[in-house]
Amino acid sequence: MSRLTLTQAINAGLRKAMEDDPKVVLMGEDIGTLGGVFRVTDGLMKDFGSHRVIDTPLAESAIIGTAVGLAYRGFRPVCEIQFDGFIYPGFDQIVSQVAKLHMRTHGQVRMPLTIRVPFGGGIGSPEHHSESPEAYFVHTSGLRVISVSNPQDAYTMLRQAIACDDPVLFFEPKRRYHTKGEVDLDADLSRAPAMGASRVVSAGTDVTLVTYGPLVSTALDAAKAAADDGISLEVIDLRSLSPLDYGPIEDSVRRTGRLVITHEASETLGLGAEIAAGITERCFNYLEAAPVRVTGFDIPYPPSKLEKHHLPDLDRMLDGVDRVLGRPNSLSGLEG
């Protein structure tokens, strides 16, 4: 086992994927010589050459669009979009082409692209560097969407994503880039948890707390703090946003009857809305209270001095837990 940061684990995953398959090429701004603005691709150009670690001109639409062309040619491109907020110039290529080509061609053209996107806030940045755009892509049929939360998953799931013949949006929680974790670099991919599987990361009996990406570690901290209050939280890491794996969530809610979903993205039409509806359909007769969502507000991402108000933190999560338990909370007496 190795103890790696999230960036190192992604780096190792890219390296392994490139070693395993010569058709894997990386493309992105500043990924080659510089090794990436977060050093995620550090050292790869030196080892694999600039024809496989491609520094691109400054044009996101072209990065994705030329990757589509490379995929036609049989390559397996791994595109990096430097920051979440910069994905929008490439949105048309992703939604109109990457997502649709397989169905358009009756399965004859495959788009085995992986699009890596550092996402999420909490890094004290100016505009456009702290977005959570994952819902747009979950809503786009034809794409798979993944959000890793820890180094081991990053290593394994990136390799799975690259090997997958469907296009995958691979969201990396940039505020956790320096978090360390144990990584088994020799893990057999065929015996790893499925790329589409959600996972209970901390067992509990009273409330099911579902999240993904940067907030998984916040949720785990919330579980520790809640334990001091005598509340046992079961924390579930979604890992895969499209498709959503409801199995472990249903199992959990059948036991707890109480569900809280939390994410940085805005409340309206976020993953929380989808899961609240999905679990209500599947577990209506087990629910003790309405599902609660603890999310960012319906605002553009605020200036960094205000981001701590927008982003769910431990206290806001536990306020939601209180609400679903019927304990005193900030909205006591308000809702039906």
Place this chain on the structure above:
Amino acid sequence: MLDASAISGASPQPGIHQLIAADGTSVADEELAPLVADVDDDQLLQLYSDMVTIRRIDVEATALQRQGQLALWPPMLGQEASQAGSLHALTMDDFIFPTYRENGVAYLRGADLAGIMSTWRGSANTGWDPHKFNMATPQIIIGAQTLHATGYAMGLVLDGKEALSIAYLGDGASSQGDVHESMVFAASFQAPVIFFCQNNHWAISEPVGLQAHAPIAGRAPGYGIPSMRVDGNDVLAVLAATRWAANRARSGGGPSFIEAVTYRMGAHTTADDPTRYRGVTELEEWGARDPIARVRAFLQGRGRLDEAAEAGVAARADTMAAELRNGCINMPDPAPMTVFDNVYTTEHAILDRQRDHYERYLAAFATTEGTTLEGSRS
């Protein structure tokens, strides 16, 4: 091949207009000279002072970031002539669409120093009222502002005005689709817009040779837009070139493209490490073409910049720097509930509900700790 060899463009190539050489001597330029014939030594001294001041501000802001007072700062070190020279060709009726690096332009335009800092401190998304200064807020999405500038210029035409808009952009931006679309529109509608491209040779770690296999100025004529390459470190030449473009715009001549060839002497932003991707030689070569040094030499050569005058310029610059520092470190944090402000002009029931809920949430705490939440924050 996909191997992008770095064309660093270390030496100015032929066809680049210049009026003051790097060593401070005059250069004859038939096209530009008439445009600045009115610029006397006093005005040049003012340009010099402006450049010294904005460099001093830049240094102070960099230090403030190192001291944790700013989230980040994009240095404009080395680009003072491009910013000051172009700004001085504009009137207050002209509308400026900057990138995020035109903090010198913003200061010279009259924006308040603390306001300029607020964006980089993370206290606000904008440091000034665009309509008050006819200047848009810093644009972080590369190239987006060129479309805005073109549209604004189209509006000027519809209103029958003689003013213009100017879009600042970098060499990296010249690869973005938006920039090309803006030039198509500008030409089709003959919009009075100046595309002012500061080719500072680097887009983070990507050299200009990756963005363009020919001089960037050569792109514009392909769209039907006249262009000029100018030494971006020569403030007089920049002023002249911008006046050339402004005159065209004001007289119904439509869009123009200026490539100001300069160099990003500092890092991309304050946490970048340029030694990873560029060499020391390049820095030394461009250091020898410093925009401030050459004007100093020029003015000293004409006896217009003695020690006292120099000290006066430095003192004014230091005063601005101190004002900037004070404004920055004493800037109050925004109040928590302002996070909901100005999302819409109209009512939005969903947002109102969230605001109400968050207000109750904050009220539920034992202490109001203002804007800093202690305790664990994962």
Place this chain on the structure above:
Amino acid sequence: MIQEFKLPDLGEGLTESEIVSWHVAVGDTVQLNQVIGEVETAKAVVELPSPYAGIVTAITHEPGTTVEVGEVIIAFEVPAEGGPAAEAVDPAQKRVPTLVGYGADPESSKRPARRARAFAATSTTTMPQPAAEAAPAVVAAPVEARVQADRPRSTPPVRKLARDMGIDLAELVGTGERGLITRDDVLSFAGDPSQGAGVAATAPSASAVGTPAGAGNAAREVRTPIKGVRKFTAAAVAKSAFTAPHVTEFLTVDVTAGMEFLAKLRAKREFSDVKLTPLTLAARAVCLGIARQPSLNSRWDEGANEIVTMNYVNLGIAAATPRGLVVPNIKDAQLLGMHGLAAAVGELATVARSGKTQPADLAGGTFSITNIGVFGIDAGTPILNSGEAGILALGAVRNTPWEHQGGIALRQVMTLSLSFDHRLVDGEQGSRFLADVGAVMSDPAMALALS
């Protein structure tokens, strides 16, 4: 005053740097922002501009040493005014700036804790614990097989009903589809807790009184768990009392003629198989009265913002059972005559006494009668059976001096106490109704006039 400068964060996620060189020495005067030294990260050599103007008083780390972010590396004597740089360095800052910002918050080694809130979140909680106790330790690793069973299946509205009635669904067996616990299941359990398949043995609450301890160790109070019918009744009564605005009216009537009428009926052969009592006559009178004052037979539907007036009378008769008070009702009582009502009341009482009242009997009542006269009581202020508009309490029949044909005579007199929900019934309506009932009780022939 002395100001210390701690090694700031310099980018790219590194937590330490090596001091490369100092450009100043102890005793030197430095200007604000003057470069005082250089440090090296794994990426680059970085100059340090001084955050203070002052005199160097101490340099705590020599070139070549590696220093952690946040450690003091140099100290200055600064003028007392402090100058504008007085708070230039935030000693607590440990965020690592990136290319684009202050950087992420560092991971804290402190145990995560909630902020204190203004309202007391005490530990007396409404924690549902159908199975295991809450485990204080949290397992960070992925989970193996779980022991905790699925919760009982029910629907949110029924859960609420059970919660309001203080019933734990875990004690029930559901009769709905695939074991779903239904509303009827809950109500049935309320009527007879032993019907549940629960594990716990629940002693009938009415007799669940702890015996006082023997002399010498006598307990000064006895505690009885609140559960079963007592709990249900308490909840229902409390809800009724605090939801519906109760008004009670009293009418004392001379029922001598009514008693004579009942005696006459008892003598008839067709009435030999039933028991006729003043309650029977009152039941008939109530049905006739409701026909003329339907507001006494209505319901307040808050959710639909409507008053529902029923065209049938499900007449509840309060009955004492071994487990407490229940109010089963006679369906469509308005269709029954004296014989039918007598039979129904008798049947109802028999079933109740044996504790076999069905949930269906308890549900759907529209008006109730409670006979407090059997206890020798004259009058009272009965509480409405939850959701109903009116309840009539019958007092004892007493020989009382009364006005009779212009003089005073000993007559059989009874007080009728009518409580009604003033949201649904106004004073006039309630009064007229009570008057009608009294009229029939005192002169059964008045029934002909009322129909």
